Amino acid sequence: MTATQEPTTGQEIGRDRRRKEDQRLITGRTRWTDNITLPGMLHLAMVRSPFPHARITGINIEAARQATNVVAVYTGADLGEAQGACINAWPVTTDQVTPPHVPMPTDRVAFAGETVAVVVARSAAEARDAAELVEVDYEELPAALDLKEAAAAHETGGALAHPDLGTNVTAVWKFDSAEAGTGGDVEQAISEARANGIVIEREYRQQRLIPAFMEPRSVVVDPTGEQITIWSATQIPHILRFALAATTGVPESKIRVIAPDVGGGFGGKLQQTPEEMIAFAVARRLGKPVKFTETRSESLLTAHHGRDQWQRLTLAATKEGKVTGLKVDLLADLGAYVAIVGGGVPVLGAFMFNAIYKFPAYQFQTTNVLTNKTWTDAYRGAGRPEATYAIERLMDELAAELGKDPLEVREMNWIKHEEFPFTTVAGLEYDSGNYEAATARAREMFGYDELRAEQAERRARGDKVQLGIGVSTFTEMCGLAPSRVLGQLNYGAGGWEHAEVRMLPTGKVEVVTGASAHGQGHETAFSQIVADRLGVPFDDVEILHGDTQISHKGLDTYGSRSLVVGGEALVRAADKVIEKAKPIAAHLLEASADDLEFNGGRFTVRGTDQGMAITEIATAVFAAHNLPDGVEASLDSEATYDPVNFNYPHGTHLCAAEVDTETGQVKLRKYVCCDDIGVVINPLIVAGQVHGGLVQGIAQALWEEAVYDENGTLVTGSFVDYLLPTAADTISFEIDHTTSPSTTNSLGTKGVGEAGTIASTPAVVNAIVDALRPLGVNDVAMPCTPERVWRAINEGSAGGETTGAAAPHFDPSTGMSGTVDRAEGDVQ
Amino acid sequence: MIPAAFEYVAPTSVEEALAALAEHGDDAKVIAGGQSLLPVLRMRLNAPEWVIDLGRIDSLRGVRDGGDHLVIGAMTTHHDVGQDPLVHEHALLVSKAITHLADAQVRHRGTFGGALAHADPAGDLGAPARALGATFVVQGPGGTREVPADDFFVDLFETAISDDEILTEVRVPKHTGWGASYEKFVRIAHQWPIVAVAAAVRLDGDTIAEARVGLTNMGSTPLRAAAVEQALVGQPATEEGVAAAAALAAEGTNPPSDLNGDADYRRHLATVLTRRAVLSAAGRS
Numbered sequence A: 001m002t003a004t005q006e007p008t009t010g011q012e013i014g015r016d017r018r019r020k021e022d023q024r025l026i027t028g029r030t031r032w033t034d035n036i037t038l039p040g041m042l043h044l045a046m047v048r049s050p051f052p053h054a055r056i057t058g059i060n061i062e063a064a065r066q067a068t069n070v071v072a073v074y075t076g077a078d079l080g081e082a083q084g085a086c087i088n089a090w091p092v093t094t095d096q097v098t099p100p101h102v103p104m105p106t107d108r109v110a111f112a113g114e115t116v117a118v119v120v121a122r123s124a125a126e127a128r129d130a131a132e133l134v135e136v137d138y139e140e141l142p143a144a145l146d147l148k149e150a151a152a153a154h155e156t157g158g159a160l161a162h163p164d165l166g167t168n169v170t171a172v173w174k175f176d177s178a179e180a181g182t183g184g185d186v187e188q189a190i191s192e193a194r195a196n197g198i199v200i201e202r203e204y205r206q207q208r209l210i211p212a213f214m215e216p217r218s219v220v221v222d223p224t225g226e227q228i229t230i231w232s233a234t235q236i237p238h239i240l241r242f243a244l245a246a247t248t249g250v251p252e253s254k255i256r257v258i259a260p261d262v263g264g265g266f267g268g269k270l271q272q273t274p275e276e277m278i279a280f281a282v283a284r285r286l287g288k289p290v291k292f293t294e295t296r297s298e299s300l301l302t303a304h305h306g307r308d309q310w311q312r313l314t315l316a317a318t319k320e321g322k323v324t325g326l327k328v329d330l331l332a333d334l335g336a337y338v339a340i341v342g343g344g345v346p347v348l349g350a351f352m353f354n355a356i357y358k359f360p361a362y363q364f365q366t367t368n369v370l371t372n373k374t375w376t377d378a379y380r381g382a383g384r385p386e387a388t389y390a391i392e393r394l395m396d397e398l399a400a401e402l403g404k405d406p407l408e409v410r411e412m413n414w415i416k417h418e419e420f421p422f423t424t425v426a427g428l429e430y431d432s433g434n435y436e437a438a439t440a441r442a443r444e445m446f447g448y449d450e451l452r453a454e455q456a457e458r459r460a461r462g463d464k465v466q467l468g469i470g471v472s473t474f475t476e477m478c479g480l481a482p483s484r485v486l487g488q489l490n491y492g493a494g495g496w497e498h499a500e501v502r503m504l505p506t507g508k509v510e511v512v513t514g515a516s517a518h519g520q521g522h523e524t525a526f527s528q529i530v531a532d533r534l535g536v537p538f539d540d541v542e543i544l545h546g547d548t549q550i551s552h553k554g555l556d557t558y559g560s561r562s563l564v565v566g567g568e569a570l571v572r573a574a575d576k577v578i579e580k581a582k583p584i585a586a587h588l589l590e591a592s593a594d595d596l597e598f599n600g601g602r603f604t605v606r607g608t609d610q611g612m613a614i615t616e617i618a619t620a621v622f623a624a625h626n627l628p629d630g631v632e633a634s635l636d637s638e639a640t641y642d643p644v645n646f647n648y649p650h651g652t653h654l655c656a657a658e659v660d661t662e663t664g665q666v667k668l669r670k671y672v673c674c675d676d677i678g679v680v681i682n683p684l685i686v687a688g689q690v691h692g693g694l695v696q697g698i699a700q701a702l703w704e705e706a707v708y709d710e711n712g713t714l715v716t717g718s719f720v721d722y723l724l725p726t727a728a729d730t731i732s733f734e735i736d737h738t739t740s741p742s743t744t745n746s747l748g749t750k751g752v753g754e755a756g757t758i759a760s761t762p763a764v765v766n767a768i769v770d771a772l773r774p775l776g777v778n779d780v781a782m783p784c785t786p787e788r789v790w791r792a793i794n795e796g797s798a799g800g801e802t803t804g805a806a807a808p809h810f811d812p813s814t815g816m817s818g819t820v821d822r823a824e825g826d827v828q
Numbered sequence B: 001m002i003p004a005a006f007e008y009v010a011p012t013s014v015e016e017a018l019a020a021l022a023e024h025g026d027d028a029k030v031i032a033g034g035q036s037l038l039p040v041l042r043m044r045l046n047a048p049e050w051v052i053d054l055g056r057i058d059s060l061r062g063v064r065d066g067g068d069h070l071v072i073g074a075m076t077t078h079h080d081v082g083q084d085p086l087v088h089e090h091a092l093l094v095s096k097a098i099t100h101l102a103d104a105q106v107r108h109r110g111t112f113g114g115a116l117a118h119a120d121p122a123g124d125l126g127a128p129a130r131a132l133g134a135t136f137v138v139q140g141p142g143g144t145r146e147v148p149a150d151d152f153f154v155d156l157f158e159t160a161i162s163d164d165e166i167l168t169e170v171r172v173p174k175h176t177g178w179g180a181s182y183e184k185f186v187r188i189a190h191q192w193p194i195v196a197v198a199a200a201v202r203l204d205g206d207t208i209a210e211a212r213v214g215l216t217n218m219g220s221t222p223l224r225a226a227a228v229e230q231a232l233v234g235q236p237a238t239e240e241g242v243a244a245a246a247a248l249a250a251e252g253t254n255p256p257s258d259l260n261g262d263a264d265y266r267r268h269l270a271t272v273l274t275r276r277a278v279l280s281a282a283g284r285s
């Protein structure tokens, strides 16, 4: 079964359309924020703290102020309340401890990289030069760096990220199926299993990751004119506008935020950043346009990071392998501040640890902890990759304990296709799915039995290169989110999306969406939907987004929501256009509206050859010479759609990896996945999302890790040390789809943006562990570096901590004679 | 990332370059391909007042036959050295190492001399240069000196080139007919080696008659594994024959510990990679 059907003529949905936005995005002949230059524009450079935790005892800006073409230098004290504040939109508990987050602090820095002063100059280079001249005196404070130690600091007297708070724990959020009435008592299930079943206890580490989007963040603020205009490389123009208004006192109506073309985000641009707030304040102070574009190093250091959890897990099962309970106890590192979603990220995972399975009892707890490191927030999958990793690793452990095939153990526990819709132990109602079909297809593509045979053969032979097979059967909740659910979770906003469809006099169509694309291909996919709905050519549809004056209402793009929520709003707005056109068509065709049919872009009078295209009606409405009485001269329509439920894509991912037992090197051999994402609008875009997602998830398993040294300095501060893979490091993926249309939106679509990332990480690690299990290995910590794999084989550990030191390929001492005094950990 | 301001000169002869260097002394830096220097400047790890570009000195570019050795001009790009038929014929080990060096963009700008002068112990050219016994020709105000490879690399990022000198060419003794292999161990493709082993062997039938082995990133300079070389002589070119000699590879090394691996892991890797490199150089894998 596959959704890649031959397109029937005129049918856009399901068609492999090349992305209409790609030429301009790829050539760069477009509006990236940093490409924007305004008359008289000034440039900013940030002076950042080299220390993770320190009191600011003095800032001397005199030398910088005297430097060539410097217009101003400001500290936090200079800007005062005009800076506004960085908000946390989701206090996960009513008693959450939330440190105030001033964009530029005046007295104390809480992570290395935090801005303490801003230089404004006529050119970016001059601003940068002068920033070197700002002298800041710091008095170092003990820094909370280790997550586990930080979590206990209020008891042990350890370092506090914010001494005034008295604790590093910001919130403890808990879900218990017995208390919620959605399932049984987990403690009871565990004690029964201890007596007469199987208990698997593990502790897994979700390492800290950096979203590492392609375009570094950039912001331009123009305060000349009635509204202050902000261009920002952001995923969330609407939310940013709200936050600017809410925290600076500038009326929302006086603020226009534009996210022009934005080069990737992966959640990393789902933030209201200190730099945006500082640029806003400086532009207002000076009355001149300003620009700030970060360097790659600044981006890696200060744009929010992702993941960073310890997961303590207890799985109870019968001797036959039926899971009877799952208990999850997390420690989540929020970094120095509670970011916009912040502590909500682990909570988003809370509903997903039970995954595709029918667990009778479930308990989840997360302890959210502040440390003196870069703040963390949403990163592709946000909470759900962590959950999927944990449960899919555990299911393989259970299978190993039972001596059964991991697919068989999963099947024993998963929801059968005839049981949908299914209410889970976490209280969610899964709309549709067919795990049997996706697994059967993946198995067949993979050549599962042959690879198992090869594995057995290599084991028997004692081959130095062992083969492992990793399974991951994932699901996720997509389409953030029903506003009512968000309200129950104490989230600060709703989860609806807005769309408008405008019929232009020439028959072209403008579509306005509140979703804010940053590389997803919305312009193409949304055009396909509208083209089908209105029966107009694909090329006649223009998608407008990312400007709060054009798209005045919206909740932006994240959480695989744009198509499943925003697409539905689009469909409803388009349907309203047709509804509005109908009486006009009837009037012009001199027929009764009841006799009209709308098909392929034309109203026809049933049983006659009379008809009229909707585009002709648009022209007639423009002229408005001959409209029925009381009908307004507009077809334009809008719709705001609030989903009633999430939707639940799923898929079976199979990974074969070869592990060189002499060196610990892991090589991917084969990767197949069969995802069920409901109805596919554009298979080409879907393939792109899946491929990119897979690489990002595989990268967590094998390569990426943000590493700090014991001084709290980020040592993976450039792409020399933060290992992002390229095409040279990956293999060809084989992907396919089964189709269980979603029942929660009329297009039948499910989210796909995060699927690959969520599913692939455990598939890879399971493959590595599977290869090495006969050697006594049952865990390798991520990223599974060759060294860790080698240690797992030779020392029986999961590989230990990464050494907090980077190789100095660009060392200043490189036989050089010139000198620059540089505070350790300083960044430019 | 914007470097601090600097003055720029691009002389067209070695003499002019040396004069500029003499004039600006400590405040000047020579730039070749810029693939190491520019990141340093852009990250503001260093800020020389003068940058002297060697890019317009034609005499520093190209590979020629010097009789019993090859002469590789310091400003020859990695790409050009890697593609050169003379290098392939007489110093195959260098060609092999270059195929693994960085990526195509870096190879088109970075230079043979620049990489060796930069003296990153993780650089891919130091170990082949040491293994093949290259001679470094350095020119300064007092004239030209020849520095043997064993004396050229002094420490991390430090060579025998003085502040008032430049490296003009590297002479690589011909190893015609030798098999060669460069085993570079990385986590992702565009990385500096965690450890790499450069091996060249001359076979006499199935026996190893002579061997040259260099180690990358196993200490503060590129190293030559002399003990391995000696132990290989007279051994059969088989897994067993080579393994015992390769086991000596980590002796006397002092590798770093960093993100990509601790010293003990690198020592282990050196022995495995040495065995593989020698076998592969001998055409046995």
Ligand SMILES: Cc1cc2nc3c(=O)[nH]c(=O)nc-3n(C[C@H](O)[C@H](O)[C@H](O)COP(=O)(O)OP(=O)(O)OC[C@H]3O[C@@H](n4cnc5c(N)ncnc54)[C@H](O)[C@@H]3O)c2cc1C
Pocket (backbone or CB within 6 Å): A814, A815, A816, B029, B030, B031, B032, B033, B034, B035, B036, B037, B038, B039, B054, B074, B100, B101, B102, B103, B106, B109, B110, B111, B112, B113, B114, B115, B116, B117, B118, B122, B123, B124, B125, B161, B165, B166, B167, B168, B190, B191, B192, B193
């Ligand atoms: C992304 C990236 C990846 C890389 N990966 C690798 C890799 O995998 N393996 C590897 O080996 N290298 C790697 N490199 C480094 C690359 O090989 C550089 O080309 C090399 O280190 C420097 O050569 P260059 O000609 O660019 O020298 P430059 O950067 O111009 O100069 C480097 C240093 O040498 C000095 N210098 C240059 N020429 C002379 C001379 N003739 N006489 C005296 N001093 C001189 C300069 O003053 C400077 O101090 C990488 C570089 C980058 C940017």
